[in-house]
Amino acid sequence: MAFVCAISNETPEQPVVSTISGCIYERRLIEKYIAENGTDPMNGEALTSDSLVEIKSSPLVKARPPSATSIPAILKTLQDEWDATMLHSFTLRQQLLTVRQELSHALYQHDAACRVIARLTKEVTAAREALATLKPQAGISALPAVGAAQPVYAAEAGMTRAEEPMEEAGMSEEIIQKLQDKATLLTAERKKRGKNIPEGLATVEDIRQYRQLASHVGLHSASMPGILALDICQRDTSRIVTGGNDKNAVVFNKDTEQVIAIMQGHTKKLTSVIYHPTEEIVLSGSLDNTIRVWGVQQTAPCAHVIRAHEGPVTGLSLHATGDYLLSCSTDANWAFSDVRQGRVLTKVSDPAAQNPLMCAQFHPDGLIFGTGTEDAVVKIWDLKERTNVANFSGHAGPITSITFSENGYYLATSADDAVVKLWDLRKLKNFKTITLDEGYEVKSLCFDHSGTYLAVAGTDVRVYLCKQWQELKVFNDHTASATGVRFGQNASFLASASMDRSLKVFGMP
Known part of the structure; x- marks a missing residue:
């Protein structure tokens, strides 16, 4: 689009556009040109005054007076516009400073509110812990199954000292038969699956x-x-539980990005957490020598406190039945406990070597399990007989983690030696070392x-x-x-x- 401009001492006329060429002109000049030539100055085609269309400009745009056509007047106009721009910029800076001060005040208020909420939450948790301790003393001893609709607190009933471990209840024939039946069922299911790769x-x-x-x-x-x-919930893999250095366990939904529950009660940092595969239950082990069983609810009630060890709990593993828990500790003992009743069934130490246990894991069938020791040995135990049936040595540092493959044949172990070793449980030997x-x-x-x-x-x-x-x-x-x-x-x-x-x-x- 072209423009035709002229310097004049008169006030500029309203601009118009030609329907023939689409160009913009000043009305007075284009009408004079049409009167003399009768054509559009841009393309030479015939043009009349009726073919001109007025352009309506913004009322904020004011035509310059004749006095503004001189250079001094133009400089004064530019100076005035500069002054107006600077004043507007100063006003905006003042408004920005005010908004920043208001935002800072709001953030301080938010921080203070969070501190008050945290303090009140801590006081409420302490009150609940005190209530959980007082209920057994008041004669409330009957406990429903963990995960029931109305969970009941339980903890130190019958304990003379908080540091003392629970007495062993023993593994009855009924429990052993239950373990055997579950192992038989899992073995049959594994053979049925064979070597088929899961769909998806x-x-x-x-x-x-x-x-x-x-x-x-x-x-x-x-x-x-x-x-x-x-740990991740197997039933709903959007739910993840974490155990922190801050002594808390947290259940988090990764899909909604929301915290579902915060479990507070341990007095030292957590070492292990387990999300129950079929129920809304979380188990946690801590350096405070205790194992806690929690209900996954907004209030996160503690259903049981299991005191199986005299030293820090270093590892937890849930049995395939979902009813029993394996734990190990630096006190060189492993323990087998009832999750539903919160009691220790049996506790065993290796008489040959009193070395701290660093980790423990059930075999998928649940009749054997492995423990890792501080002196770099992986021990395999028979649960029913409570005896050490095999030892794997080869690492050069304390065992940090062990895990069994779902097929039941492989065991992976790691230690403070920068290697991962794979063991064949059928041949009882190391067949692969990942350096x-x-x-x-x-x-x-x-x-x-x-x-x-x-x-x-x-x-x-x-x-x-x-x-x-x-x-x-x-x-x-x-x-x-x-x-x-x-x-x-x-x-x-x-x-x-x-x-x-x-x-x-x-x-x-």
Whole structure:
């Protein structure tokens, strides 16, 4: 579009546009041109005054007076416009300062409110703990099953000293038969599944394309940073429980990104957490020598406090029945407890070597289990006979993690020696050693439910393809050591926790 301009001492006329060429002209000039030539000055076609269309300009745009045509007048106009712009900028800066002060005040108020809420929450938790202690003394001894609609607090009934472990109730023939029946059923189901790959299982290419999908750092206290334990609910894999350095266990929904429950009661940091596979129950072990059984509700009631050990609890594993719990401790004992009743059934130590136990894990069938010791030995135990049936040596440091493959044949172990060893339980020998980077610290191992993939958490998070033991993916997203790792259903995602306070979820982008 072209413009025809002229300098005049008169006030500019309203601009018009030609319907012939689409160009804009000043009415007075174009009408004079039409009177002399009768054509459009741009393309030479015939043009009349009736073919001109007025353009309505904004009322804020004012025509310059004739006095503004001189250079001094133009300079004065520019100076006036500059002064107006500076005054407007000063006004905006004042408004910005006021808004910043108001925002700062609002943030201080929010912080104060959060501190009051935290203090009140702590007082309420202390009151509930006191109530849980007083109820047994008042004669309330009958407890419903854990996870019932109306949970009842239970704890130190009959305890003369809080530090004393519970007396052993013993493993009855009924319990042993229950364990045997469950093992028989699981073995039959495993043979029925055979070597078929589960439908919907993530492929190798899927794993290689996994990226960080989410990172959550607000689950645990920033004043005592670090997540030390992690587990995923098998029934609803959107639910994840974490155990922190801040002495709390937190249940979090990764899909809604909401905290479901906060379990407060331990007096020292947590070492292990387990989400019950079929019920809304969480189990936690701590350095305060106790194991707690929680109901997953907004109030997060503590149903039982199990005092099976005289030293810090270092490992937990839930039996396939969902009714019994294996625990180990630095007191060199492992214990087998009833989750429903909150009592210890049996407690055993190795008479040959009184070494602290660092981790424990049930075999998928539930009749045997493994423990890792501080002197670098992995011990296999028969649960029914409560005897040590096999020992695996070869690591060069305290055992940090052990995990059984779902097929029941493989055992993966790690220690403070930067290697992961794979053991064949049928031949009782080490058939594969994965050597990691020098100085690599392995904190957690986990097979997926199909036994196709193995995840390693420590200095970073890695995923290996079983049988070929090929490294598929390395995640370096954590800024501190990863302390826990778990697969989602069909390895559709991977969750990891770290000392950097974060819970990260990896999956397909």
